[in-house]
Amino acid sequence: MAEHLFQFVIWCVALLVLMVLLWLVYGLLDHGLAKLSFEFLLSEPQNAGRDGGIISILVATLLILAVTLLAALPLGLASAVWLAEFTATHHFWARKVRLALDVMAGVPSIVFGLFGYAFFGIFMGMGFSVLSGGLTLACMILPVFIRTCEIGLRGVNNSWRQGAAALGMPKIKAVWYILLPAAMPAISAGLILGIGRATAETAALMFTSGYVDRMPESVMDSGRALSVHIYDLSMNVTGGDAAAQASALLLLMIIIVLNMLAYAVTDLWLGRRLSNDLA
Amino acid sequence: MISPDKGFTIGQLTEAKACCEPTPHLSVQNLSINYHQKTVLDNVNLDIYKGCITALIGPSGCGKTSFLSALNRMLDMTTGATVSGQVTFNGENIYKSDKDLLQLRRRVGMIFQKPNPFPLSIYRNLALPLKEIGIKNKQLIEHKIETVLKEVGLWEEVHHQLDMTATKLSGGQQQRLCIARALVLQPEVLLMDEPCSALDPISSAVVEDLIVSLRGRYTVVIVTHNLAQAKRVANYAAFFWMQERVGKLIEFGRSQNLFEQPQNTLTAAFIDGRKG
Numbered sequence: 001m002a003e004h005l006f007q008f009v010i011w012c013v014a015l016l017v018l019m020v021l022l023w024l025v026y027g028l029l030d031h032g033l034a035k036l037s038f039e040f041l042l043s044e045p046q047n048a049g050r051d052g053g054i055i056s057i058l059v060a061t062l063l064i065l066a067v068t069l070l071a072a073l074p075l076g077l078a079s080a081v082w083l084a085e086f087t088a089t090h091h092f093w094a095r096k097v098r099l100a101l102d103v104m105a106g107v108p109s110i111v112f113g114l115f116g117y118a119f120f121g122i123f124m125g126m127g128f129s130v131l132s133g134g135l136t137l138a139c140m141i142l143p144v145f146i147r148t149c150e151i152g153l154r155g156v157n158n159s160w161r162q163g164a165a166a167l168g169m170p171k172i173k174a175v176w177y178i179l180l181p182a183a184m185p186a187i188s189a190g191l192i193l194g195i196g197r198a199t200a201e202t203a204a205l206m207f208t209s210g211y212v213d214r215m216p217e218s219v220m221d222s223g224r225a226l227s228v229h230i231y232d233l234s235m236n237v238t239g240g241d242a243a244a245q246a247s248a249l250l251l252l253m254i255i256i257v258l259n260m261l262a263y264a265v266t267d268l269w270l271g272r273r274l275s276n277d278l279a
Numbered sequence: 280m281i282s283p284d285k286g287f288t289i290g291q292l293t294e295a296k297a298c299c300e301p302t303p304h305l306s307v308q309n310l311s312i313n314y315h316q317k318t319v320l321d322n323v324n325l326d327i328y329k330g331c332i333t334a335l336i337g338p339s340g341c342g343k344t345s346f347l348s349a350l351n352r353m354l355d356m357t358t359g360a361t362v363s364g365q366v367t368f369n370g371e372n373i374y375k376s377d378k379d380l381l382q383l384r385r386r387v388g389m390i391f392q393k394p395n396p397f398p399l400s401i402y403r404n405l406a407l408p409l410k411e412i413g414i415k416n417k418q419l420i421e422h423k424i425e426t427v428l429k430e431v432g433l434w435e436e437v438h439h440q441l442d443m444t445a446t447k448l449s450g451g452q453q454q455r456l457c458i459a460r461a462l463v464l465q466p467e468v469l470l471m472d473e474p475c476s477a478l479d480p481i482s483s484a485v486v487e488d489l490i491v492s493l494r495g496r497y498t499v500v501i502v503t504h505n506l507a508q509a510k511r512v513a514n515y516a517a518f519f520w521m522q523e524r525v526g527k528l529i530e531f532g533r534s535q536n537l538f539e540q541p542q543n544t545l546t547a548a549f550i551d552g553r554k555g
Contacts, residue, residue, distance in 0.1 A: 163457070167385070170411070
C-alpha cells in the first residue's frame with residue numbers, strides 16, 4: 001500500500017515538472033505564434049519594437065555569438081589541452097586553475113555583466129558594443145566549456161597517446177592530429193551547450209552590448225540581443241507583449257534545438273567510446 | 280648439441296646470419312626500476328644482440344613489460360616510475376639527461392599488446408609519422424607506405440581501401456598495421472609487448488610469421504607469455520622471476536640452451552610448467 005502511494009506521489013511530481021514546461025510552451029504558442037512569421041523575422045523593429053520585426057536583433061545576436069565563439073574556442077581548447085595533456089592531475093597550478101574555473105562557473109551572470117562593462121567597456125575602451133558583449137559572454141561560458149573539453153580529452157583512449165609517443169611524435173602534434181579529433185564530439189557538445197547558455201543570456205549583455213535596436217554596422221556598434229529585446233519589450237514597452245512572446249517563442253525553439261543537438265552529439269560520443277572499448 | 284648455423288634457435292631460422300656472431304645492439308647495465316619507491320626490477324645486466332630476436336619470458340608481474348619499456352624510455356610516461364643504471368644504444372647511454380627522446384623512439388620502435396592504430400585512415404596512420412620526420416614528398420610517402428604494407432603482408436588486403444578508418448580492420452590486420460607503422464620509420468630495434476596475446480590463433484600465427492621474417496634486418500625484443508612461441512621465434516631468451524617480491528633476471532642465454540639445458544632450477548621448473 002505504502003509502495004503504491006509512494007509511486008503515485010513520485011509520478012505526480014514528475015508530471016508536475018513536465019506540466020511547468022508544457023504550460024510555458026503553451027503560453028508562448030498561444031500568445032506568440034500568431035505574430036511569428038517570416039515577415040516578423042525579416043523586418044526592422046519599429047515603434048520601440050511594438051511593430052515591425054526583429055531582423056536587426058537577430059543579426060546582433062548572431063554577431064555577439066560569433067565573437068563569443070571566436071574568443072572562447074581557441075582559449076578554451078588551449079586551456080583544456082594544458083589541463084588534460086600537459087599537467088599531471090595533481091599539479092599545483094592545474095588544481096588552482098580548476099578551482100578558479102569551478103568558482104567562475106558559479107558566478108551570477110549579472111556579475112559578469114558588471115565585469116564586462118568595467119573591463120571591456122570602460123578599461124579597454126570598447127564601450128557598449130557587440131565586441132564587448134561577445135567577449136563578456138566568452139568569459140562566462142569558458143569555465144564549463146574548458147571542463148567539458150578537458151573531460152573529453154581525458155576520455156580519449158590512452159593507447160593512442162602511447163602509440164604516438166612510441167613513434168617519436170612530439171606531444172603537441174599528437175594532440176593536434178589524433179587526440180583533439182578523437183575528442184571532437186565532447187568538444188562539440190560543450191560548445192553547443194555554451195552557445196545555448198550564451199544565446200539565453202540577458203543580464204551580462206545589458207551593460208556590455210547595450211540596448212540599441214538598430215542594425216549593427218560593425219562589431220564596435222551597440223546591438224540588442226534577442227533575450228535583451230524580450231526583457232525590454234516586456235518590462236519597458238507597454239503594448240510590446242505580442243512581439244515579446246513571439247521573440248521568446250523563437251528563443252525557446254533555438255534553445256531546444258541546440259540542446260537536442262548537444263544530446264545527439266553526446267550520444268555519438270558515448271557510442272564511439274563504447275565501440276572503441278569493445279574493439 | 281648447439282650448432283652455430285642454427286642461430287641458437289629451436290625454431291626455423293630465416294635471414295638471421297647476423298645473430299650467429301653476436302654483437303650487442305642494446306647493452307643493459309645494472310638496470311633497476313622502481314614505482315613509488317617500490318622496486319619492481321632489480322639490477323638487470325644483459326646484452327640484446329643485433330639482428331636477433333630476444334624473448335623475455337616469465338610469470339605476470341615480474342617486470343618484463345617494465346624492462347621492455349625502459350629500453351626506449353616509454354617508462355618515462357608512467358607516473359612514479361624511476362630507473363637507475365644504464366642502457367647503451369649505439370655507444371650512448373639513453374638515460375643521459377640531454378638524450379633526445381623523439382629521436383630515440385624513432386630508432387627503437389614499439390608494438391603494444393592491444394593493437395592501437397590511430398582512429399584515422401590506414402594511409403594517414405602511416406603518413407603521419409613520416410611527415411613528422413620531415414618527409415613531405417607525396418610520391419616518396421606513397422612508395423614507403425606500399426613498401427611497408429607489403430613487408431607486413433597487408434598490401435594485398437588493403438591497397439584498394441587505404442582511406443578506410445584503420446580501426447575497422449580486424450584485430451590481426453590492426454596489429455600488422457601497427458608493425459608497419461613502426462617499420463615505416465626504418466627503426467633499428469623493435470620492442471614488442473605480447474604482440475599476439477590479444478589476437479585469435481590464426482591472426483596470431485600470421486603475426487608470428489611476420490616477426491620471424493624481421494629477423495636479421497631488425498633487432499627484436501619480444502615479451503611473451505607463450506613459451507611455445509618463444510621457442511619458435513627466439514634466438515636468445517631471458518627468464519625473469521619474482522624473488523622476495525622483486526623482479527629479477529634469473530637466466531639469460533641462447534634460446535636453445537635456455538630451453539633445452541637450463542642452468543637454473545627455477546628456469547627448468549618454469550619451462551616444464553612446474554612453476555609460474
